[in-house]
Amino acid sequence: MQLPSDFSAARQNAAAAAATFSPSSALPPPDLELDEIKRYSRHLILSQIGMQGQRKLKGGSVLCVGAGGLGSPLLLYLAAAGVGRLGIVDDDEVDVSNLQRQIIHGQSNVGEAKVRSAEHRIREVNPHVQVDMYEEKMTSENVLRILAPYDVVVDGTDNFPTRYLVNDACVILRKPLVYGAILRFEGQASVFNYQGGPNYRDLLPVPPAPGDVPSCAEGGVLGVLPGIIGCIQATETLKLLTGVGKPLSGRILIYNALDMTFREVGLQPDPNTPKITSLIDYDCFCSSGSGTQRHQMQQGLSEPVFKRVSVKEARRKFEEDGWAPFVLDVRLPQEAEIATLPFSDLLCPHREVERVAAQLPRDQDILVYCKVGGRSAQACQKLAALGFPNVVNLDGGIIAWAQEIDARLPVY
Numbered sequence: 001m002q003l004p005s006d007f008s009a010a011r012q013n014a015a016a017a018a019a020t021f022s023p024s025s026a027l028p029p030p031d032l033e034l035d036e037i038k039r040y041s042r043h044l045i046l047s048q049i050g051m052q053g054q055r056k057l058k059g060g061s062v063l064c065v066g067a068g069g070l071g072s073p074l075l076l077y078l079a080a081a082g083v084g085r086l087g088i089v090d091d092d093e094v095d096v097s098n099l100q101r102q103i104i105h106g107q108s109n110v111g112e113a114k115v116r117s118a119e120h121r122i123r124e125v126n127p128h129v130q131v132d133m134y135e136e137k138m139t140s141e142n143v144l145r146i147l148a149p150y151d152v153v154v155d156g157t158d159n160f161p162t163r164y165l166v167n168d169a170c171v172i173l174r175k176p177l178v179y180g181a182i183l184r185f186e187g188q189a190s191v192f193n194y195q196g197g198p199n200y201r202d203l204l205p206v207p208p209a210p211g212d213v214p215s216c217a218e219g220g221v222l223g224v225l226p227g228i229i230g231c232i233q234a235t236e237t238l239k240l241l242t243g244v245g246k247p248l249s250g251r252i253l254i255y256n257a258l259d260m261t262f263r264e265v266g267l268q269p270d271p272n273t274p275k276i277t278s279l280i281d282y283d284c285f286c287s288s289g290s291g292t293q294r295h296q297m298q299q300g301l302s303e304p305v306f307k308r309v310s311v312k313e314a315r316r317k318f319e320e321d322g323w324a325p326f327v328l329d330v331r332l333p334q335e336a337e338i339a340t341l342p343f344s345d346l347l348c349p350h351r352e353v354e355r356v357a358a359q360l361p362r363d364q365d366i367l368v369y370c371k372v373g374g375r376s377a378q379a380c381q382k383l384a385a386l387g388f389p390n391v392v393n394l395d396g397g398i399i400a401w402a403q404e405i406d407a408r409l410p411v412y
Helices: 007-020 034-039 050-059 071-081 096-100 114-125 143-147 160-173 225-242 282-288 291-299 311-320 333-338 350-359 374-385 397-404
Strands: 061-065 085-089 130-134 152-155 177-183 186-192 251-256 261-266 307-309 326-329 366-369 391-394
Touching: 050 225, 061 071, 071 085, 071 114, 071 225, 085 114, 114 130, 143 160, 152 160, 152 225, 160 177, 160 282, 177 225, 186 225, 225 251, 307 311, 311 397, 350 374, 366 374, 366 397, 374 391, 391 397
Parallel strands: 061 085, 061 152, 085 130, 152 177, 307 391, 326 366, 366 391
Antiparallel strands: 177 186, 186 251, 251 261
């Protein structure tokens, strides 16, 4: 999974940029203007912060990877606290489904680039903050260049390839990484790569198999949860910039909203973990996963084969060819309450398809669908492994059907 040799030049250039950059801790912190003294007065009367700590915040720089659920409260509070330079990396646009939890955006921002929407809101919160916008996807080719100028990097991502990419880049550039993750009613936070402490690979050496951990789009998330975890990340970031308190390095803080409990799990660097000295192809690394696919690779076995069909091709086959497959919906029951394809025959969550295998025909095509096609592909693989010869995945799932075939279906 090593990158081609032409990547080395880009890596060397980024490393050189990092070497020539003087972190704020090595420079005299800038003075506060009269307006800033009034603005930050509640900080200034804290003995642990005071004028010196506030000047450190003004001279500090933070890169936030992602302007979504975690990035929203993080950016707002860092801006309000007076962090002098904020970088935002996100290549997505604001969607109405974001507004349930991504509080930095509003109704008027729907369709706008998230970095620009966030920048506008930050300007309203604090005009003294410099905002750098990176409206691009973080990749192995640009990550070192983007991270190099910043003192602290904060992980506001929602996918494993970017999470491993940012972690490894922080290790190479020797930058602390403030970690956060959310799903359903639970969140986690920690500080990685701080003064010899553990990094993300000490928590998760290899990624889970694709689909084993659902995204928030598939598994759902309580709207206030990213606010809680994002504020914890903001708190840790301010502590790192000012040098006050005890960072979460070596500790994973776990929050459960249903029980309203916090607990800690210790984490130490693993001496057996290979040192991170270069970047790799993270999409390939995470798509191979662990679990079934990795076991098959180790055993030299090929994956069970199933077919794929687009929503437009499926409709053509229905209308022109008289195609009549058995249709299996592998989403959760609460998703089916929102929207369902009217020709569905059976609802069963993708992790439980083995349980209903006896109810499925073996002499008929089985069309499997979910929200966007990922869970249904896993179900197809399981069914093919069980000996079903004619399994077909509906690529794009019910969302693609709603967008391309039937606009009357709700999109969630």
